[in-house]
Amino acid sequence: MIELRDVTHRYGERVVLQDLSLRLEERRVAVIGGNGSGKSSFARLLNGLQLPSEGQVLIDGLDTRTEGKAVRRRVGFVFQNPDNQIVFPVVEEDLAFGLKNLRLPRDEIRARVESALARYDLTELREHPAHLLSGGQKQLLALAGVMAMAPAHIVFDEPTTLLDLRNKRRVARAIAELPQNVVMISHDLELLRDFDRVIVLDEGRIVADDRPGPAIDFYERRMA
Numbered sequence: 001m002i003e004l005r006d007v008t009h010r011y012g013e014r015v016v017l018q019d020l021s022l023r024l025e026e027r028r029v030a031v032i033g034g035n036g037s038g039k040s041s042f043a044r045l046l047n048g049l050q051l052p053s054e055g056q057v058l059i060d061g062l063d064t065r066t067e068g069k070a071v072r073r074r075v076g077f078v079f080q081n082p083d084n085q086i087v088f089p090v091v092e093e094d095l096a097f098g099l100k101n102l103r104l105p106r107d108e109i110r111a112r113v114e115s116a117l118a119r120y121d122l123t124e125l126r127e128h129p130a131h132l133l134s135g136g137q138k139q140l141l142a143l144a145g146v147m148a149m150a151p152a153h154i155v156f157d158e159p160t161t162l163l164d165l166r167n168k169r170r171v172a173r174a175i176a177e178l179p180q181n182v183v184m185i186s187h188d189l190e191l192l193r194d195f196d197r198v199i200v201l202d203e204g205r206i207v208a209d210d211r212p213g214p215a216i217d218f219y220e221r222r223m224a
């Protein structure tokens, strides 16, 4: 479970998240809101990439402030910009990198890399230089890398912005099938229609927190 207790976040003087208290227990939670409403800042608090200016963020009881390392093992993060995520020059090496860090046995690493390549249609690109992939292929590789690690929670910061329709559907299917808890930031409202819960942020505050239908209706009226 992810829990925020009285969380406020500032950059300098500017308050970007204000006094949030939340328990996220559902399997799939989405966070939506206008540009600059604080969604990415919210996402980055969940794996300790950012620490809250005030309050606490707890992941399965672990405080991101004091248990950062354990938190990062439990929470995978898929960045909006895959260039932030891809560290190795060749596709399959990049996929194996995080798994080696987990000190998994070599056979297990090989099996997980094969399965991730196949699942995201990257098998033919396995020896391809990662920096020469298209934007969408990079996004798939970043996703595949995090999913191969099988963390308990996965936070997605706009995972489909660069994807064509086929790959968007592929990612939507993959997310639907994930056994993990998912928190997803997205402007793509179709992607969240079957989520369990949708939170709407506006200027760093929660203005709706509901099932997808009513939350999306609220957001669309507010943005009209």
Ligand SMILES: Nc1ncnc2c1ncn2[C@@H]1O[C@H](COP(=O)(O)OP(=O)(O)OP(=O)(O)O)[C@@H](O)[C@H]1O
Residues within 6 Å of the ligand: 011, 016, 033, 034, 035, 036, 037, 038, 039, 040, 041, 042
């Ligand atoms: N590192 C930073 N330093 C200073 N201000 C920042 C920083 N990161 C974000 N901000 C500001 O915080 C506010 C919230 O930004 P955030 O990226 O969390 O919003 P968002 O809802 O994800 O936006 P978008 O939909 O445009 O990606 C914005 O006003 C932004 O300019």
